[in-house]
Structures are given as structure tokens and as C-alpha cells.
Amino acid sequence: MDHQAQLDEIDRRILRELRLDGRLSNTKLAEKVGLSTTPCWNRVRALEEHGVIEGYTALLSQKALGFPDTVIIEVTLDRHDDEIFEKFGQALADLPEVMEAYLLTGEYDYLIKVAVAGTAGYEEFLRRKLYRLPGLRHSRSTFVLRCLKRSHSVEP
Numbered sequence: 001m002d003h004q005a006q007l008d009e010i011d012r013r014i015l016r017e018l019r020l021d022g023r024l025s026n027t028k029l030a031e032k033v034g035l036s037t038t039p040c041w042n043r044v045r046a047l048e049e050h051g052v053i054e055g056y057t058a059l060l061s062q063k064a065l066g067f068p069d070t071v072i073i074e075v076t077l078d079r080h081d082d083e084i085f086e087k088f089g090q091a092l093a094d095l096p097e098v099m100e101a102y103l104l105t106g107e108y109d110y111l112i113k114v115a116v117a118g119t120a121g122y123e124e125f126l127r128r129k130l131y132r133l134p135g136l137r138h139s140r141s142t143f144v145l146r147c148l149k150r151s152h153s154v155e156p
Contacts, residue, residue, distance in 0.1 A: 098113070
């Protein structure tokens with residue numbers, strides 16, 4: 001199903017409001033988008049059923065949880081077969097410090113966004129976790145100085 005072609009302006013307004021505040025009550029959401037509550041609820045339900053809204057979540061503070069720093073790591077594997085991609089990808093996904101991980105085209109196989117506590121936390125992550133994953137050949141890391149934009153979805 002081509003969701004983009006089927007979204008009208010009211011759907012897009014609903015999505016923009018929920019993107020800003022996923023905890024909006026149906027009554028408040030309906031008021032903000034200019035609908036009565038039942039049609040608003042029906043539209044949200046349809047957006048969920050069609051997979052346009054994948055879920056709802058709480059955004060947690062890395063700093064408050066003791067991981068104030070972010071490191072971007074590029075990883076190359078030692079070989080490129082389905083088994084190593086599967087093992088490495090699963091092991092990577094199981095690490096709690098890994099916030100995002102992408103399989104790439106190009107020079108590196110993966111791009112990983114990791115939460116750490118300073119250089120000591122980063123060293124510990126490398127030595128005790130990343131370097132122990134199956135198939136890792138090379139990595140290159142960059143500390144994030146400041147986040148300029150953070151979004152968990154595109155704007156509808």
C-alpha cells in the first residue's frame with residue numbers, strides 16, 4: 001500500500017501533532033486538527049493499522065541515565081556472507097549502548113550510534129563489547145560534539 005498517496009492534509013496534521021506529542025489525548029488532538037473526537041480517533045486507528053504510525057515511545061535522556069556522550073562508529077567486517085552479517089547484526093542489536101545501527105553500502109559495512117560515558121566509557125565499550133563481536137575487522141570512531149537535530153521520523 002502506498003501510504004504517501006493516501007494521506008490527506010488532515011492525516012498529515014494528525015501525524016505532525018502526534019510526532020510532537022505522542023501522549024496527546026484524543027480530545028486534544030481532535031481540537032488541534034479541527035475534527036470531532038470520533039472521526040479523529042478513527043483516523044488515528046487507521047493510521048496505526050496501515051503502519052503509518054508504527055508505535056509510541058518515551059524519549060529518555062542519555063545524560064540522566066549516565067551516558068552523556070555519543071560516538072558514531074563505522075565498522076568493516078572481515079568477510080561478507082549471510083552468516084556473519086546475521087551474527088554480527090544480532091550481537092550488535094543486543095548491546096544496550098547501541099542506539100542505532102545501519103547496514104551500509106560503500107567503504108564501511110555498518111554505521112553505529114552509541115551512548116557512552118566519556119572516553120573511559122567509550123574504551124570500555126570498545127574493549128569489552130564491540131571488539132568481541134564476531135567478524136569485526138576494522139572500526140573508525142568519531143565523538144559527537146553537539147547534536148544539531150534529532151528526530152525519530154520524517155515530518156509528514
